[in-house]
Amino acid sequence: MNILITGCNGQLGNEMRVLSESHPAHQYFFTDVEELDITDKAAVSAFIEAQGIELIVNCAAYTNVDKAEEDEATAMKINAEALSVLGSQGVKVIHVSTDYVFSGDEHVPCRETDPVAPRTAYGRTKYEGEKRLLAVCPEAAILRTAWLYSSFGNNFVKTMIRLGKEKEQLGVVFDQIGTPTYAADLAHAIYTVIESPVWRPGIYHFTNEGVCSWYDFTLAIHELAGITKCQVRPILSEEYQYKTPRPHYSVLDKSKFKKTFGVEIPYWLDGLKRCMGKLNS
């Protein structure tokens, strides 16, 4: 199959590229905004036709949650309007969405059928993207994920390693609960969808297994990085002064993905260990 992977310079896009070596049956076209801007309809159509693309995996997105509050129009263009473009090419689409489509006020893991209630500009644009994609491409597969990190790009893991080396004390919130997700494991899940003997469209939730707070996550990162001189203190969200509200509970129920594709999902700490192994090497 000829597969277009957009946003290839991001965390997930890079992990898709690494894993493509283990899936040599396909021909891959890795692009980021410089090679192919997903908001440019004419360019997308020309690329799909010229390269005989049969499947698009959309890893491109506007992911800066705080900046999206100030410039929702740009976030909407990339996270929503571009999905009408990608979805109307007459090829299969796998798209990635977010836990931010939910309010984060619940105390049980969210299922795909639960009502959405985005609280941020980023969440609104991502939800709009899901709707616009499904409107033109009802056979699309959408994977909602959360708390993504990787050895590629900037993310919480790398920030906590840097701060742990720089500071003697660090306050990290313990009242936001979620599941850290190694982008390599999400990439693996996407290959599972691609190589399923039968195409299985729909919305799925995918994160690593288990739950923790950002505080617990930081302690694990520091332990694995051998950082011993920084004292990590649990703080409340209200002490941190977020520019944009963050969900308190954003755990996703992955039962549908596991049942549909017959897979097990790695525990978040195992994913972190593998990522740290790459960062430490």
Ligand SMILES: NC(=O)c1ccc[n+]([C@@H]2O[C@H](COP(=O)([O-])OP(=O)(O)OC[C@H]3O[C@@H](n4cnc5c(N)ncnc54)[C@H](OP(=O)(O)O)[C@@H]3O)[C@@H](O)[C@H]2O)c1
């Ligand atoms: N990161 C998380 O914690 C998280 C959580 C839940 C869901 N997700 C979702 O997971 C997916 C992957 O996230 P990620 O962390 O891998 O994102 P990322 O690292 O920010 O990568 C996104 C890539 O898309 C590129 N891009 C932006 N606008 C584009 C355009 N118009 N055309 C083509 N490429 C464009 C970006 O380039 P620039 O860097 O130059 O803008 C970047 O290389 C996204 O759909 C995201 O919404 C992420």
